Amino acid sequence: MNFEKISDIIKNKGLKITPQRLAVLKAVIDLGNHPTADNIIEIIKKSQPNIAIGTVYKILETYVENGIVKKVKTDNDIMRYDAILDKHHHLYCLESDRIEDYYDDELNDILEKYFKKKNINDFTIKDIKLQIIGNFIN
Amino acid sequence: MNFEKISDIIKNKGLKITPQRLAVLKAVIDLGNHPTADNIIEIIKKSQPNIAIGTVYKILETYVENGIVKKVKTDNDIMRYDAILDKHHHLYCLESDRIEDYYDDELNDILEKYFKKKNINDFTIKDIKLQIIGNFIN
DNA sequence: CTCACTGCAAAGGTTTTGCAGTGGG
C-alpha cells in the first residue's frame, strides 16, 4: 500500500505523522499475515536502521488504542498484529504457527442473527472473532 | 471438586499422581474463571508453600498436552488456563480482564452445520472457539 | 528400584519504562 493512503489512515485518527509511524503501518499491512513485532522491526530496519524496538511497540500500542490494528494472540504466547481492513476470522494451524484469514459474509450474517436473537444477559457485544483450529492439508 | 475425582482425571490419562499435580488441577477447576499461572500459584502456596513456579508451568504444560486443560488466548498479555469440562466459548470484557464462559448447544449446532456445508479448502477443522468481545453491563 | 517428577535458580525472550533529545504541526 502506498504512503499516501497510509498517511490518511493515521491522519483520520488525529495522530501525528512520522516516518516511523508510516513505516510501522506499512509493514503491518504489507506483511499481511499477522506479523509479530519482530517481523515488523526486521522489515523496517531495511529502510530505517536506527528505529528503536521500544518505539515500534509504542506505535503498535497507539494503533491498537486507535483501532487501526488489532492484536492477535497465539497459543505460544507471542503477540501478533493485524491491520483492520475488513471483518474476518482466523484459521489456526495446530502443526505450525501459521494463521490465515477467513472471510465469509454468510458466516457473519448467521452469527449476527443468532446473537441478536439470543441477547446475552448483561453483556453488550462489540465484536465476535472465530478461532478455527485445525490442520492445513498439504 | 474433591481430590478423588481430580485424581481420577489424572489417572485416566496415565499420568503419575503427585500432590503438586492434584493441587494444580484442583486450583484450575476451583478457581474456574480462567486463572493465570500466577493465580494458580497463589492458591497452591497456601497449602504447599514450597511449590516451585517452574513446576506449576511444567504441570500445566503436561495437562495441555494431555487435553486436561486448555490455554485461553487473550488479546492482552498473559496466558490463562481453563479446565476442559465441556465445549464452550468465551465472553471477553473490554473494560476489565474478566472472561466468562458462554455455553449454548444451539450455537454449536449452527456452527457445525455451517462448516460442514462450507468445507474450507485444504483445512481440516478440529475445534472452533468464539471470542465474544464487548462489555458487561453493571 | 527406577524413571519421572520436583525444587531451585539462572537464563531466555518479549514487552515496558524513563529520560533526554528531536521534529512534526
Place this chain on the structure above:
DNA sequence: CCCACTGCAAAACCTTTGCAGTGAG
C-alpha cells in the same frame, strides 16, 4: 515554539530450562 514522539538502554515480566535430589508406581 511546544509538546508529542523517538532512540536508547535498562528493567520488568512471564515463561522455560538444566540439573541434582526426591518419591510415586
